[in-house]
Amino acid sequence: MYHVIGGAQNRTFRVIWMLEELGERYERTACHPQEAVVRQHSVLGKLPVLLVDDVPLTDSTAILTFLADRHGRFTALPGTLARAAQDGITHQVLDELEAGLWLIARHAFILPEERRIPQVREVARWELEQRFEMLARRLKGPYLMGESMSVPDFIALHCINWAVIAKVPLPEALGDYAEMLRQRPGYQRAVAADKAAEAQLQAV
Numbered sequence: 001m002y003h004v005i006g007g008a009q010n011r012t013f014r015v016i017w018m019l020e021e022l023g024e025r026y027e028r029t030a031c032h033p034q035e036a037v038v039r040q041h042s043v044l045g046k047l048p049v050l051l052v053d054d055v056p057l058t059d060s061t062a063i064l065t066f067l068a069d070r071h072g073r074f075t076a077l078p079g080t081l082a083r084a085a086q087d088g089i090t091h092q093v094l095d096e097l098e099a100g101l102w103l104i105a106r107h108a109f110i111l112p113e114e115r116r117i118p119q120v121r122e123v124a125r126w127e128l129e130q131r132f133e134m135l136a137r138r139l140k141g142p143y144l145m146g147e148s149m150s151v152p153d154f155i156a157l158h159c160i161n162w163a164v165i166a167k168v169p170l171p172e173a174l175g176d177y178a179e180m181l182r183q184r185p186g187y188q189r190a191v192a193a194d195k196a197a198e199a200q201l202q203a204v
């Protein structure tokens with residue numbers, strides 16, 4: 001059984017969502033970044049961590065890729081051109097979208113207050129609007145890689161949801177794509193699991 005370490009409303013959601021889609025059993029330790037239980041397994045103290053036979057795996061994209069390869073779903077085979085194209089889109093989403101969203105978050109509530117620059121948030125929103133447009137143009141449909149859902153779709157929807165919270169305007173085509181993914185039963189189970197983790201953290 002897998003063991004996920006990670007609280008609600010962060011990148012842990014990506015891992016929970018894939019495990020729900022795969023129908024794999026897992027247990028979860030809901031916690032905040034930098035808690036002792038996280039630092040025990042991750043030098044950086046960041047979430048998520050996945051324990052596989054007591055071996056800790058870090059980084060949500062690395063974990064999704066591992067799970068997809070191991071279970072032979074949501075990915076093209078390693079060493080194929082299709083996999084190289086899929087990895088290219090994954091990195092586009094991480095470099096072009098996640099990095100900008102993270103920048104907004106840093107200048108909204110992560111950096112010490114005196115280091116936050118509101119203009120950085122404005123410029124990042126402006127850049128992100130164009131980058132989301134570029135992703136929409138790359139969308140082959142119904143999924144980023146065409147007919148099959150794959151690793152970058154998990155990360156892209158997480159970034160789209162994040163963009164909604166960060167008030168980044170999104171192209172219409174991505175709205176339809178996101179809605180289609182949100183209808184998936186696996187996604188809805190992951191949302192329910194995230195709410196339960198949040199309630200657990202608030203009760204502590």
Ligand SMILES: N[C@@H](CCC(=O)N[C@@H](CS)C(=O)NCC(=O)O)C(=O)O
Pocket residue numbers: 010011012033034044045046047048058059060061
């Ligand atoms: N690239 C890493 C980033 C992990 C990360 O920054 N996680 C956030 C939560 S979403 C965190 O733990 N932040 C706390 C910190 O930076 O101290 C991943 O995808 O897992």
